Amino acid sequence: MTSSTTDAATARRAPSSAPAPGAHPERAGRRARRRHRWDAKWSPYAFIAPFFLFFAAFGLFPLLYTGWASLHKVSLHDPGHMEWVGLENFSRLLEDDFFWNALRNTFTIGVLSTVPQLVMALGLAHLLHYRLRGSTFFRVALLTPYATSVAAATLVFAMLFGRDYGMINWGLELVGFDHVDWENGTWTSQLAVSAIVIWRWTGYNALIYLAAMQAVPDDLYESAALDGASRRQQFWHVTVPALRPTILFTVVVSTIGATQLFGEPLLFGGSQTGGGSHQYQTLGLYLYEQGWFNFQLGRASAIAWAMFLILIVIGLVNWLISRRLHTRR
């Protein structure tokens, strides 16, 4: 903060310190040079300072404070009063069935939502890459689910997946199947939650793939075509390898999103428990339950840090994979 304010002050003073009549031109020149040097050296930091200030206040500080809180017993009734318990909140997590259940759910919902989402996105991008009539329309249409709020989308999906009066069950019965109690089954509820995620994010990923596809040089396709490759072969042997870094990127981003999944399962059943048997309670939801319903902020912080560590592991795996990809090339 200090550097940026002084800098702002210097900058504001700048026009008036231009060589005034009667001043030593030589000294003024030297001063101007020094100022320029100083300016060039420090102003980039001033420009990026706002981000880092916000990051420090709303990213780094909460992260560290949560870590500190996770080593204490803290109640929402009196968050200022912290009682040191060491690693107890973490060792407790290891024996906490609700935590492992949430971790398992987060993983299965993550796989159920990420894999079909990215496969479909790739397919859609491939289709959109062809010359189509009204391609702008399709591209915008792909992005509309992404622009829809989680709450609105989830509420609509919850009604579609309703047991007694839901449209999906109505359709199932129409074609002769039994109706499904979506919310109460473990797999069915996780599929329903995944469906919301897939619906929201497929288009977004498709557009990222599309952008990457458009950057693939045409001559690669031409020479592949000359060699007699079919469109399908072109897709597998030209498009997919060229998209590898992009695919890795979307996998990482989707995995992070899946680890933090919160809004969809919360609003799907309208409760922090994630179903009667916690069958679709994710880590994010469990954290929310511990902190804001059970008022155990210390335990909630420990869950938050566990999630953070999981993400770090995912980041490391990503780094290893991308390094291998590079060396292979």
Add this chain to the structure above:
Amino acid sequence: MRTARKRAHRTTGRARRHRAAACGLVAVLGAGLLAGCAEDGGGSSADSGGRTTLSVGVFGVFGYKQAGLYDEYEKLHPDIRIKENSTERNEDYYPALLNHLSAGSGLSDIQAVEVDNISEIAQLHADKFVDMAKVKGVDKADWLGWKWNQAKAKSGQVVGLGTDIGPMGVCYRKDLFRKAGLPTEREEVGKLWKGDWSKYVEAGEKYKKSAPKGTAFTDSAAGLFNGSVAGYPIKNYAADGTLVYKKSRAVRESWDLAMRAVDAGLTSKLKQFDKEWDQAYANGAFASVICPPWMLGYIKEKAGDNGKGKWDVAAAPKPANWGGSFLTVPRNGKHREEAVELATWLTAPEQQAKLFREQASFPSAQAAYKLPEVGKARHSYFGGAPIGKIFSAAAEGIPTTPLGPKDQIIKTTFTDIGILQVEQQGKSPEEGWDAATKKIDDVVDD
């Protein structure tokens, strides 16, 4: 770096101005950041006209504004302005209130507290609230004894004044009852199960034998559990504050009753306040639901024209309470005296009666039951049922049950986990009980 320096030498006046502007922006953003951390001004203020603005923090719809009570008070006190801060759900409102209490800022001059949270406030935060028992013009005798005591701390301090209560009745569909061969007149219906919730289940078993196709006797086992468990003098906590929910007759008997209803297939297997529950009203999927007065408007809205002329309300087997709130005054408010005066006025019998007329919030002030607005009140959607009579009779018979800090979570864990697992997920009653108590143990474990 070298290119940067070269470019710096070429800095023109315009670029310099831009840079100055950018640096200014940095400063502004930085200042904004600091301001963002400052007090969020949820409190009150005095505006330039010398008027005092009082803020009232509530959850959901309290109806003071809708019933015109704020306007009336402002007319009586020209120097007062009232601003309501409303949060929709108590699940969001209450943690925020706790946060503001511990931060000592952001509190409204008056804060509403739900009955399931009032004991926690009285036990853990009494020192942060005004003792309403000592306020001039507050007469303990105006309120129902059990309501008054719910807000009492161990020291004898009363942290809040009662607003509304939720004495329960049973709302039922006359047409479905008739088809199933049950009586339809509300007095006879009330007699059918008077004194014992197990008679309500027996009526359900009778209903089941000749039930109209696609209907169940009651909406949910959770509703039955909730109605039954609230009618005992000891529920989750003993009088000395120890947790006894696993052994208490209230919980055990109500649990068994709920299991019996599930086993006999008397319920529509719904979760209350879910979308499907709302839709079931419109589709007439169940014949009865245990209902406090505040639910009547809800039923009317959800059942709509389809249910017109079909619904009625009878007395519940035993008097029991569901819901209701309190108004508290935080001690460090800027306009404490004015706030105390407003809270006293809003909870006085006359105002409670007005609120009942406009919003169907049932008065906790027994003095209001003698007023014609309450005592003679009828509900046209429910066949002109004398709701004033039915619910005030229930209100006066409600036992004084010791409350405790975890009442809310114990109740929702039993209904949303224990009973739901048995009723909707086909688990055994033992599995449901174990799942619920395991979760509760986890919550109350320090």
